[in-house]
Amino acid sequence: xxxxxxxxxxxxxxxxxxxxxxxxxxxxxxxxxxxxxxxxxxxxxxxxxxxxxxxxxxxxxxxxxxxxxxxxxxxxxxxxxxxxxxxxxxxxxxxxxxxxxxxxxxxxxxxxxxxxxxxxxxxxxxxxxxxxxxxxxxxxxxxxxxxxxxxxxxxxxxxxxxxxxxxxxxxxxxxxxxxxxxxxxxxxxxxxxxxxxxxxxxxxxxxxxxxxxxxxxxxxxxxxxxxxxxxxxxxxxxxxxxxxxxxxxxxxxxxxxxxxxxxxxxxxxxxxxxxxxxxxxxxxxxxxxxxxxxxxxxxxxxxxxxxxxxxxxxxxxxxxxxxxxxxxxxxxxxxxxxxxxxxxxx
DNA sequence: AACACGGGGTG
DNA sequence: CACCCAGTGTT
Numbered sequence: 001x002x003x004x005x006x007x008x009x010x011x012x013x014x015x016x017x018x019x020x021x022x023x024x025x026x027x028x029x030x031x032x033x034x035x036x037x038x039x040x041x042x043x044x045x046x047x048x049x050x051x052x053x054x055x056x057x058x059x060x061x062x063x064x065x066x067x068x069x070x071x072x073x074x075x076x077x078x079x080x081x082x083x084x085x086x087x088x089x090x091x092x093x094x095x096x097x098x099x100x101x102x103x104x105x106x107x108x109x110x111x112x113x114x115x116x117x118x119x120x121x122x123x124x125x126x127x128x129x130x131x132x133x134x135x136x137x138x139x140x141x142x143x144x145x146x147x148x149x150x151x152x153x154x155x156x157x158x159x160x161x162x163x164x165x166x167x168x169x170x171x172x173x174x175x176x177x178x179x180x181x182x183x184x185x186x187x188x189x190x191x192x193x194x195x196x197x198x199x200x201x202x203x204x205x206x207x208x209x210x211x212x213x214x215x216x217x218x219x220x221x222x223x224x225x226x227x228x229x230x231x232x233x234x235x236x237x238x239x240x241x242x243x244x245x246x247x248x249x250x251x252x253x254x255x256x257x258x259x260x261x262x263x264x265x266x267x268x269x270x271x272x273x274x275x276x277x278x279x280x281x282x283x284x285x286x287x288x289x290x291x292x293x294x295x296x297x298x299x300x301x302x303x304x305x306x307x308x309x310x311x312x313x314x315x316x317x318x319x320x321x322x323x324x325x326x327x328x329x330x331x332x333x334x335x336x337x338x339x340x341x342x343x344x345x346x
Numbered sequence: 347a348a349c350a351c352g353g354g355g356t357g
Numbered sequence: 358c359a360c361c362c363a364g365t366g367t368t
Contacts, residue, residue, distance in 0.1 A: 178363090
């Protein structure tokens with residue numbers, strides 16, 4: 001029995017029931033694939049259901065505000081996915097007259113859709129013979145064929161894509177692609193896979209050569225930078241505060257936060273006073289201020305550790321663009337901020 | 347080619 | 358703590 005048939009047989013027995021497997025609607029397939037980029041099924045599933053429920057068609061998504069889409073995306077991370085989703089929905093509705101791209105080449109033109117996602121949608125929704133290569137596929141192929149080429153090197157990316165293209169079952173591309181990914185997720189797991197129950201245990205090169213725990217090979221690890229964030233939580237007697245949209249390039253673009261002052265180190269109250277935050281907000285008359293968290297809250301992202309202090313600042317009045325504290329939760333904000341809002345309670 | 351981009355889960 | 362996750366866009 002050949003590789004793809006064996007995989008498909010395994011899949012027919014072991015596959016999970018997932019809502020995006022109950023449809024061929026390209027819009028729903030697209031939604032699920034974007035949500036699942038760098039995201040585990042367990043984490044993405046409730047977001048998928050929320051998006052399908054709130055935006056049942058691409059037209060609903062296209063006419064929504066970016067803020068409402070980011071609000072529904074809140075907590076999922078990699079927020080450019082949500083912004084690109086909106087951009088592409090408008091492109092489909094406005095430029096393509098609502099006709100969803102129906103092949104790999106045209107799908108690739110959508111913002112936020114790269115080689116993997118274009119292949120996934122083309123195969124799953126339209127049964128196009130386009131091989132997917134995601135983290136699961138890299139792992140399964142590198143182990144089964146015993147390939148130690150780094151999966152994130154240029155040659156590795158090219159070679160694995162070529163190999164995947166030779167293996168795909170051309171009669172059942174949709175099923176094959178989902179089968180190999182599901183196999184990687186459930187059987188050929190990153191850590192401690194149970195190879196004794198694996199259907200490929202007799203032909204797997206990694207198992208034969210005891211390389212299961214070192215494959216796939218990946219270049220370099222992420223280096224983490226440390227940053228120090230001071231959030232200014234203004235409160236006036238109208239129960240209003242300042243909440244700003246992040247327009248800068250880096251993390252959390254277009255999400256909302258309390259006014260932020262970044263420092264070179266963790267500040268004491270005295271140092272914070274010396275820093276004289278009032279310089280940043282000349283027009284605001286400060287009555288009193290205090291530190292909410294004595295110990296820094298360390299918010300860990302994959303490439304940054306954010307050491308955070310929340311300064312509670314009582315003020316007499318605030319500028320016109322202040323918003324009611326009660327309405328804070330209507331805005332999309334980073335988990336770090338929404339957690340604070342919930343715990344502080346105001 | 348290297349890096350930035352989130353947050354949750356696992357061993 | 359290190360690594361992984363149905364990757365993509367930018368530099």
